[in-house]
Amino acid sequence: MLKIFHFAIALISTTLLLACSNPSSHLNVQKEPQGPAALQLQGDTIAHLKYELANGLTVILHPDNSDPLVNVNVTYHVGSAREEYGRSGFAHFFEHMMFQGSQNVADEEHFKIITEAGGNLNGSTNSDITNYYQTVPANQLEKVLWLEADRMGFLLPAVTQEKFENQRETVKNERGQRIDNQPYGLRSERIGEALYPVGHPYSWSTIGYVEDLDRVGLDDLKAFFARWYGPNNAVITIGGDIDIEQTKQWIEKYFGTIPRGPEVTDAPKQPAKLSETRYLTLEDKVHLPLLQITLPTVYAGHADEAPLDVLANILGGGKTSLLYKNMVKNGLAVQAFVGHPCRELACEFQIFALANPQAVQNLKQLSDIVQNSLTEFETRGVQDDDLNRVKASIETSTIFGLQSVSGKVRALASSETFENNPDRIKEDIERYNAVSKADVMRVYQQYVKQKPAVVLSIVPHGAEALAVAPQNFDLPPRRITEASEPDSSLQASPVKADDSFDRSKIPNASVNKPVSIPDFWRSELPNKLQVVGIQTSETPTLSFTISMEGGVLLDSVEKPGLAAFTAQLMNESTQNYSTEDFANALALLGSSISVDTSGRYTNVYVSTLVKNAEQTMALLEDRLFRPAFSEADFMLAKQRTLQGLQQQLKNPSVLASRARDAVLYGTQTRIGLPDSGTLASINDITLDDVREFYDSFYRPNHAQVVMVGDASQERTLELVGFLEQWEAQDYSVPSFSPEASNDEGKIFIVDNPGAVQSVISIFKQAPVFDPYDEYFQLTLANYPLGGMFNSxxxxxxxxxxxxxxxxxxxxxxxxxxxxxxxxxxxSGEFTKASIDEFLSEINRYQDQGMTEDELAFLKNAYSQSDALSYETPRQKAGYLIRILSLNLDKDFGAKQQAIIQQITTEELNALSKKWLDSTTMDIVVVGDAANIAPQLKELGREIVMLDVPR
Structure with a gap:
């Protein structure tokens, strides 16, 4: 994945555990005919046209003129599962190389062209596919097709050893950032090594091993391209505001003459098999011991996949599950989940728990609870609600997934790649609806009950005794023979296509289509609560956000974290529902209600299908007005929060963020302390504190309701009518003005012993938000410096x-x-060198400013990006929230565009000169102090060892 910004999380996300299934049954589908008949769209859920070029490229077109944008997705049926043993990580490595230019596109030009066109782009690789995708204004479609065709057919002339070596280092850094320097980062890799036999396509991770990355060479890359990147192993899916006939002509023009590649056959299904349970222990830089039990099952699309998914939901699918009741509810675990992630060749049944080290002696205790919960399931059986929850979830997630063109395009591309049928949404829903209680019990007996598993214990360094059992399985040594030379038949020569046009010329774009800024209505309830909405009928959904201003700013400096902790308790039981009953009621509707704090706001988020809106709002009324604030919920939430804070302190990105705030604002003010609080402050919070905070600040005086969805103003006001009883009681939101920063910046080191990477943060105080003047113009000034990929x-x-x-x-x-x-x-060894480069770039920019070419690029990128700004309900809601919270003019976007088009390099460079003085910037480095301190001394700044607020 080529995402630039990566924000680490304190605990492992459920999305890592509850991955969506990718069914892969193969159907014989008639190819869409050419000519006039080709305009006959097909599909039960997503209307589309499917056909195939003579060279084997599958094309799927989905017209949707609701917004003036298009999404283009090129999916190649190749991932890490197609790699050779000993050459792991190559598919992902090659994904990076596909952005390094092609015969007619210069290095980094792909990013530059799409960004300047007002679009966004990325790529991703997993075990089974690699895809490249971009969303652009509708008038830029031909340009995207030219770009994608050039790297599909004409990549090799641009491949150089220098680019190869550079991207090899980038991938190593990605592995360091995401795996080697992250708590629990090696979890999936270790399980794959133990679950699958040596040489199995899933026995190594997608990102691969560093030693394998070092082993491959330029000829390997060329052979990989020639083997797997032919048009006959690809699907191009285009959705959005398209003219089908024109799009077909462009596709034939740019892709039609690319030669067919080697034939590709489906890989055989290879579910893992275990003869005995394998115990593994991994010592890691963690606070919370982790237990994961992984059992092999089937493969994506197998008839047993759906009932296994239902079983996983019953056992560990959130607050309605058995593991939640038996582990989390009683405080023995901070998190507990069960998932059944499926891939093309194999699926895994994963049981996962993060232990509360204050409540359990070892992971064996949690393992015993898992076995007891399985026994309980046998006795309990499958209940009606179990099936109904899953059915509601499938329906809701499907509908919400259709809110964006990119979501529909992804669904079409995936289903075609794995199932040879783009639109199987209806069939997928039907197979889950067909799951019976007997099916669930049968798969439990067949795949889970007393079956061998891989049992992984991740424990803190030096705490091996906490493991479930002594390790009885040693990972087999990787005996890599000398790499053979790549197949000479795959040393493809540059393609000479029989074109009737000049591929070196970038297509011109037509005039941008006009973008409609969402029109919204505004009302005020008798208690002065502002209600704002946008009606959109693209999907039968409603999304509500209630924002109450204040958030963490309302905490006292003695008890930081109270706002966040109160929000956490708001997600527990109410006076009419236990936590579990409330979760079950929501799940049966397929709805969600959650409360959290974010900066200066406490937010209540609600999403529902229109048909379930009244029942969902009744639950919201209970959640908002009748929280139970029980002693049991309070103690459980406090335990989870304290353990979560301990784990956050193992995360280098969290340490860097805390250090930055402490340096900027000091630890004697609320804003210099963590939003989530400290170990001491959470310990000091009482239940009376929570009740008082709720009574004082969960009020409508500084609140607003934003609705986006398929409901009129009248209908919306009916649904939120119960908010009229919300009693007003005014409060003031504190204002903070930090002290002036130091004249000379210092270096603050936060020690992270053994870290392979360093997290660098360079910062200084700067202007507060304004929509048109200094702050806004500084965001423009920063764009060429560090605000985009090509910065x-x-x-x-x-x-x-x-x-x-x-x-x-x-x-x-x-x-x-x-x-x-x-x-x-x-990379830790380049800590000082990296800071040198940061400061050099900032100093040069302050001194010389941006160029006229950079300003022209900026103006193009900003002026053409509006087409992508208001597509989804979430984007529309964000637009309304910005207007309300920042008191913006309704047409603030148009006013900003006028400023952008008129601003000069002189104006922007003057701001850079004023604000980008690096000598006044402080620098925080989170890394192994023993290794980085000698480097950093060479920078000539005062060095301070910093202990972040804990």
Whole structure:
């Protein structure tokens, strides 16, 4: 994945455990005929046209003129499962190489062209596919097709050893950032090694091993391209505001003459098999011991996949599950989940728990609870609600997934790649609806009950005794023979296509289609609560957000974290529902209600299908007005919070963020302390504190309701009518003004012993938010410096030096506070060198400013990106929330565009000169102090060892 910015999380996300299934049954589908008949669209859920070019390229077109944009997705049926043993990581490595230019597209030009066109782009690789996707304004479609065709057919002339070596270093940095330097980062890799036999396509991770990346060479890359990147192993899916006949002509023009590649056959299904349970122990930089039990099952699309998914939901699918009741509810585990992620060749039944080290002696205790819960399931059986919850979830997730063109395009591309049928949504829903209680019990007996598993224990360093059992399985040594030479038949020569046009010329775009800024209505309830909405009928969904201003700013400096902790308790039981009953009621509707704090706001988020809106709002009324705030919920939430905070302190990105705030604002003010609080402050919070905070600040005085969905103003006001009883009680939101920063910046080191990477954060105070003047113009000034992929900073540290997976800079502005920040996760050995490059780029930019070409690029990118700004309900809601929370003019976007088009390099460069003085910037480095301190002394700044607020 080529994402530049990566935000680490404190605990492992459920999305890692509950991956969606990718059915892969193969159907014989008639190819769509050419000519007039080709305009006959097909599909039960997503209307589309499917046909095939003479060279085997499958084309899927989905017209949707609701917004003036298009999404183009090119999916190649090749992932890490197609790699050779000993050459792992190559598919992902090659994904990076596909962005390094082709015969008619210069290095980094793909990013530049799409960004300047007002679009966005990325690529991703998993075990089974690699895909490349971009969303652009509708008038830019031909340009995207030209770009994608050039790298599909004409990549090799641009491949050089220099590019190869650079991207090899970038991938190593990505592995360091995402795996080697992250708590629990090696979890999936270790399980794959133990679950699958040596040489199995899933026995290594997608990102691969560093030693394998070092082993491959340029000829391997060329052979990989020639073997797998032919048009007959690809699907191009295009959705959005398209003219079908024109699009077909462009596809034939740019892709039609690319020669067919070698034939590709489906890989055989290879579910894992175990003869005995394998115990593994991994010592890691963690606070919370982790247990994962993984059992082999079937493969995606197998008839037993759906009942296994239902079984997983019953056992560990959130607050309605057995593991939640038996582990989390009683405080023995901080998290517990069961998932059944499926891939093309094999599926895995995963049982996962993060232990509360204060409540359990070892992971064997949790393992015993898992076995007892399985026995309980046998006795309990499958209940009606179990099946109904899954059916509601499938329906809701399907409908919400259709809210964006990119979501529909992804669904079409995936189903075609794995199933030879683009639109199988209806069939997928039907197979889950057909699951019976007997099916679930049968798959439990067949795949789970007393079956061998891989049991992984991840424990803190030196705490091997916490493991479930002594390790009885040693990972087989990787005996790699000398790599053979790539198949000479795959040393493809540059393609000479029989074209009637000049491929070296980039297509011109037509005039941008006009973008309609969402029109919204506004009402005020008798208690002065503002209600704002946008009606959109693209999907039968409703999304509500209630925002109450204040959030963490309302905490006292003695008890930071109270706002966040109160929000956490708001997600537990109410006076009429236990936590589990409330979760079950929501799940049966397929709805969601959640409360959290984010910056200066406490937010209540609600999503529902229109048909379930009234029942969902009744639950919201109970959640908002009748929280139970029980002693049991309070104690459980406090335990989870304290353990979560302990785990956060193992995360280098969290440490860097805390250090930055402490340096900027000091630890004697609320804003210099973590939003989530500290170990001491959470310990000191009482239940009376929570009740008082709720009574004082969960009020409508500084609140607003935003609705986006398929409901009129009248209908919306009916649904939120119960909010009229919300009693007003005014409160003030504190305002903070930080002290002036130091004249000379210092270096603050946060020790992270043994870290292979360093997290660098360079920052200083800067202007607060304003929509048109200094702050807004500084965001423009930063764009060429560090605000996009092709920025000076990223091209230097990532693309030129290979020090990092991604580097960035930007101005962050709120109502009272603002700062400039630049940073990256870098290889530890290049910590000082990376800071040198950051400061060099900032100094050069301050001194010389942006060029006229950079300003022209900026203007094009900003002026053409509006087509992508208001597509989804979430984007529309964000637009309304910005207007309300920042008191913006309704036409603030148009006013900003006018400023952009009129601004000059002189104006922007004057701001850069004023605010980008690097000598006044402080630098935080989170890394192995023993290794980085000697490097950093050479920078000539005062060095301070910093202990972040804990």
């Amino acid at each position: 000076r900073i990223n091209l230097n540290l990532r693309e030129d030096k290979g020090y990092t997976y991604g580097a960035r800079s930007g101005f962050v502005g709120g109502k009272n506070l603002g700062y400039f920040s630049a940073g990256a996760d870098v």
